[in-house]
Amino acid sequence: MESRVKPGLDGTQGTRNQVKEDGVGTPRTVRICDAVLRLVALAATLIAAAVIGTARQTKTVNIQVSPTLPPLPLTVAxxxxxxxxxxxxxxxxxxxxxxxxxxxATSTVKRDSKSNIGLSLSIIDIAMVALLFSGNGAALTFGLLGKHGNSHVQWQKVCNVFGKFCLDVAVSSMVSLLGSVAYVLLVLLALVSLHKRSP
Amino acid sequence: MESRVKPGLDGTQGTRNQVKEDGVGTPRTVRICDAVLRLVALAATLIAAAVIGTARQTKTVNIQVSPTLPPLPLTVAxxxxxxxxxxxxxxxxxxxxxxxxxxxATSTVKRDSKSNIGLSLSIIDIAMVALLFSGNGAALTFGLLGKHGNSHVQWQKVCNVFGKFCLDVAVSSMVSLLGSVAYVLLVLLALVSLHKRSP
Structure with a gap:
């Protein structure tokens, strides 16, 4: 445990905070929150990738070619x-x-010197926010088109045929959204933590 | 102009940097970069919103109802x-x-005390990254479906009919992407700036 003095703006000593640190200047609670959020992001993106990666549905629908002929069975996937x-x-x-x-793995390893690892992780975290949210926007747009269609461009809904597949897409999108929010919180955590430590 | 001493990890004085500051601890160059990036984001999102908000195309296409009848003109929008x-x-x-x-406007106003305005702006900046990238993902997905269609779900391409509208969508998406990147850079700037200032 280490005592840290936060100087005031006028150069005088400000409030004296007792902050549990791990020897590199980052409070232990921040590192625990960081690890928990990364674990949530890992689990969420793993589940989302597994669900959408394995999503598949095959169905046999009857097509009416002519009113005089019986409907033809057609397998669609x-x-x-x-x-x-x-x-x-x-x-x-x-x-x-x-x-x-x-x-x-990187964030839980104890760092023995003031390094830029935390900053590097935060920079890639922001890239993950952008990547995941753009992916969510794309998947949700296609999914909603599948569910409702778009009459203006004559795109028919398909979720009435591929209900299970659409459910997989919805579940995957929601879980991925959780992972995306975890990355937003990770960037926020880094910002708030650095802001508190800055003189 | 103020002289700032960056202490070493062992408590000794580290490198002595001469940093131009504005009286609140944020280097002037950082504030200039911040303002420029916000200006770029403002211009980009304004153009993107204006282009997509006013995008409209009406066209008359000929529909062949029956082989024995002449094609019927149909106005589509x-x-x-x-x-x-x-x-x-x-x-x-x-x-x-x-x-x-x-x-x-907020970032260019000179702050006379150590405030949380910078942190608050960075927090909303991250929300803008998420909002804009999800919007870009959505618009690009619909735009690409309009350009190429999707044969698996029988969604026909429509950009061969609505070429001007599709061009407006493409331009708007690209300009919005520039604004999104500006917000990513704003968050990065805040992180790097705070990291440099932290003890």
Whole structure:
């Protein structure tokens, strides 16, 4: 435990805070919050990537070719690879998942000197916010089009046929959103922590 | 001009930096970069919102109802309100534009005491990153579907009919992306600046 003196703006000594530190200037509570958020992000992006990556539905629908003929059975399939939006969403979550694991391992390792690791992690965290939110926007747009269609451009809804696949997309998007929020909170945590420590 | 001493980790005096400051501890160059980036974000989101908000195209296409009848002329229209993705993108850019103007005015006002304005702005900046990137993901997904269609779900491309509208969407998305990157850089600037100032 270390005593830290926070100087006032006029150069005089300000409030004296007792802050539990780990020897590198970052309070222990901040590091614990950081690790928990990275764990949440890791779990969320892993689940999101696994769900969208394995989402697949095959269904047999009856097509009426002519009023005089009986309906013809037709097998149709829905899978992630059929939409570039879902592929982008999957890649974004895989990247975020791998980075979450690496950053979790890096952030929990005790640093023995004032290093730029924390800053580097925060910089990549912001990139993850951008990557994940753009992926979520893409996946949700395609998913909502599948659910409701768009009558103005004659795009019919398909979730009435591929209900299970659409549910997988919805679950994956919601879980990924949780991971995205975790990354927003990680950047906020770094900002607030640095702001409190700055003179 | 003020002389600032950066202490070493062992308590000894480290490098002595001459940093131009404005009296509140933020180097002048950082504040100039901050203002320029907010100006870029303001201009980009304003242009993006204006372009997508006014995008509209009406066209007359000939529809062949029957092989024995002459083609019937049909007037079709494309506008932003026809897609929830474009509406979301427009709202995101309007919010970011209004906030850019407010934050630019706030950040250029000289602060006479150590305040949390800088931190508050950075927190909202992260929210803007999330908002703008999700909006970009949504608009680009709908735009690319309009350009290429999706044969797996029988969604036909429409940009061959609404070329001007699609061009407006592309321009708006690219300009908005510039604004989004400006917000990423603003958060990075705050992080690096705070990191440099922290003991």
């Amino acid at each position: 829905a899978k992630t690879a059929y939409s570039s939006a879902f592929v982008y969403f999957l890649i974004a979550n895989v990247i975020a998942c791998v980075y979450s694991a690496i950053s979790l | 494309a506008k932003t309100a026809y897609s929830s993705a474009f509406v979301y993108f427009l709202i995101a850019n309007v919010i970011a534009c209004v906030y850019s103007a407010i934050s630019l």
